[in-house]
Amino acid sequence: MARRVWLAFIAVFFTLVFGTVGLILTEHLSIQKAIYLTVQTVTTVGFGDIEAKTDAGHVFLIVLMLSGVGAMLYFAGLVMAFLIEGQLAGVYWRRKMNKNISQLQDHIIVCGAGRVGRQVIYRLRKEGAQSVVIEQREELANELIEEGFLVIKGDATHDEILNKASLAKARGLISALPEDSLNVYVTLSAKGINPGIHVVARMDQPESEKKLLRAGADKVISPATLSGWRMAMSMLKPISVDYIETVIHDRNIEMEMVELRIDQGSCLAGETLLTSGIKQQTGAMVLAILRNNEVISNPVAEEELLEGDVLIVLGLRDQLHRLEKLAANLKNCKS
Known part of the structure; x- marks a missing residue:
């Protein structure tokens, strides 16, 4: 036309x-x-x-x-x-x-689609996660719509815009706005509407971290800090960094990392890593155990698994599929 x-x-x-x-x-x-x-x-x-x-x-x-x-x-x-x-x-x-946005459940809301936010939504799409983008700039919002993203044009600091993104039914929210003050405001608004939502916020200034945490952010990320660490490690330990990037980012390699929670009633509770059968039956490797805000790295075979533990597991895709089936069979097996 x-x-x-x-x-x-x-x-x-x-x-x-x-x-x-x-x-x-x-x-x-x-x-x-x-x-x-x-x-x-x-x-x-x-x-x-x-x-x-x-x-x-x-x-x-x-x-x-x-x-x-x-x-x-x-x-x-x-x-x-x-x-x-x-x-x-x-x-x-x-x-x-x-209409599609209003029907979403367990999705992720991304506030801001600038340099950082755009990489976030691309990664979420690559991982197969449903997401809704809130972007105020009309030109950028239209570009994302043409790329097939669900986009709401508006200011993420306004409650009505967050509600349009089905915040009450969302799995989490990532605030990637360019100003720390805006991310604080979005975090406060999101937690006020849905206190149980998991919020990851971007920060540029180190002094903003405490403010974001007080506002309710569950995790605060500094792109500058992560980039600096990665560049330094790429110089000091290039082989190790290349290996980790290959495992995490290369989709041609079937190695992935997942989180497995030991729910109440699971037969894994009370077992050790050795007797749980995770390694023997699936081949996946438990890298760490998260327990009461404590990280147990490289746990020994005799480490006992407790209810509420979160296992960080690394393995090939078919190994992780077997682990999911094993975990499903072991859930609620106790009377």
């Missing part, structure tokens, strides 16, 4: 040029009067203040009327169709998107 509108515009332009040159040659008008009479003719206004005085001029105006008016009407029709179809399509897709 846009290409046809552009071609119609070119046709109208050349019609005006053709009419102007023709009237100058046949009626010997000045360029200003020739343009004026040409526009009068193709727009069917016809004030009559300028008239053709030669037979050649009359013949030329007849040709200009038939060709120019047709081109002008075709161009106007295409423009109207383009505007109407675009508006209707925009309304339809906005309604459809809002």
Whole structure:
């Protein structure tokens, strides 16, 4: 449609040029009067203040009327169709998107799609996680919509915008706005609406960490700090860093990391890593155990598993699938 509108515009332009040159040659008008009479003719206004005085001029105006008016009407029709179809399509897709967002559950809300936020949503999509993006800049929001993301145009610091993103049913919220004060405000608003939501917030200034934690953020991330650490380690321990990046980021390698929670009633509770059968039956490796905000790294085989523990497990995809089946069979097995 846009290409046809552009071609119609070119046709109208050349019609005006053709009419102007023709009237100058046949009626010997000045360029200003020739343009004026040409526009009068193709727009069917016809004030009559300028008239053709030669037979050649009359013949030329007849040709200009038939060709120019047709081109002008075709161009106007295409423009109207383009505007109407675009508006209707925009309304339809906005309604459809809002409906899809309202039906989401256990999704992740990303506030801000700048340099950091954009990488977040790309990674979430790669991992197969459902997400909703809140972005205030219309141009950027439209780009993300074209890429297939669910986007709400608006200010993430406003409660009504967060509610449009189905915050009450969301799994978590990532606040990646460029200013720390805005991330504090979003965190406060999100926790006020849904106190149980998991919030990860971005910070730029070190002194903002305590404020974000007081506001309710469960995790505070500094992109500058992480980037600096990664660059330093890439210089000091390049092989180790390359290996970790390959395992975590390369989708061609089937190595993944998951979290396994020992729920109440699970048969894994009270067992040791050795007797649990995790390594023997699945081949996956337990890297660490999270227990009461304490991290037990590289646990020994005799380490006892307790209810509420979270196991950080590394393994191939098929090993982790076997682990999921094992965990499902072991849940609620006690009377």
